[in-house]
Amino acid sequence: MERMRDLLRNTLSKSLRTLSETDRLAAAWPVVAGSAIAAHSQVTAFEEGTVILYVDDPAWRPQLEAMCGRLVGDLKKVAGVSVTGLRFVSGQERPRYTQK
Template identity: 95%
Template sequence: MERMRDVLRNTLGKSLRTLSETDRLAAAWPVVAGSAIASHSQVTAYEEGTVILQVDDPAWRPQLEAMCGRLVGDLKKVAGVSVTGLRFVSGQERPRYTQK
């Protein structure tokens, strides 16, 4: 039997297909991260496989970095977007875009 969270993830993923990649990731973030983490962070951009997350307090960064592998995998699954990594910026920083 599927857990309710898995059912919600699959349903959300199907309903997001008409949105832009950034919007799909932003909509999927609260489901993937959970309400506690999502209340302190948000997707602000997506560039070449990297999701840029704004974190309201730098104290959240170590916890998010420790969960990075799971978060990347879940974002790929739920949002249906090719995610290769996460980059965290503090609430006061503006996301910096790097040339690759």
């Protein structure tokens, strides 16, 4: 299973190179976070090395914060973007990601 995940990460990483940094991070997020977490969160922006993630339920926040180091490292590797941190936001209205 781990070998398949590595293969998927490497393939995704190669195909993401033509996208903007934010688009690469958004595409990489489900692979890095896993389907359960990705179902409750999404990349909304990338500002000065920090990935802004919308979390639909604040209950997910402690788990994501505990995984922050691994998530940052995996996002760097898969998306090929210089990520320095994650910031989590939540609220009733889900923000929409728009391309610039």
